[in-house]
Amino acid sequence: MRNWLLLAPLLLASCAASENKNPGLDQLPPGSACTSTALDSFVGQPASADLGARMLAASHASKLRWVPFGAVIMMDFSPMRLTVRLDQQNRVASATCG
Structure with missing residues (x-):
């Protein structure tokens, strides 16, 4: 029983560390992700x-x-992805990041 008590913090820490499914995505340097400000044209x-x-x-x-x-x-x-939605005439209807 004492061994389980010693292992419990390690098991909990490993579960908490695995929650982030996309490690590093929230730490991208500024300007390295998609920006949609110039896409309306x-x-x-x-x-x-x-x-x-x-x-x-x-x-x-x-x-x-x-x-x-x-x-x-x-x-x-x-x-890092640009999503471009097309209309029925295969023309750009909208463009967004994500």
Whole structure:
């Protein structure tokens, strides 16, 4: 019984340490995550590889996710991802980080 009492703090500490599913994401240096301030100018433009590259450069994101009209997507958050929603004509409807 005494051995269990000695191990209890270690077990609790390991559980607390494993709660953070994305270690380091809250410690990103400033300016390294996606920023959506310059993305409004892309709304209405037809989707293309060139447009995606320009949007990535403008947002400083490292990943791009195109979302076709009516598509269902996972709501997981990634601070380095740019999510671009398209309308029925395959034009940019909105662009947000995450």
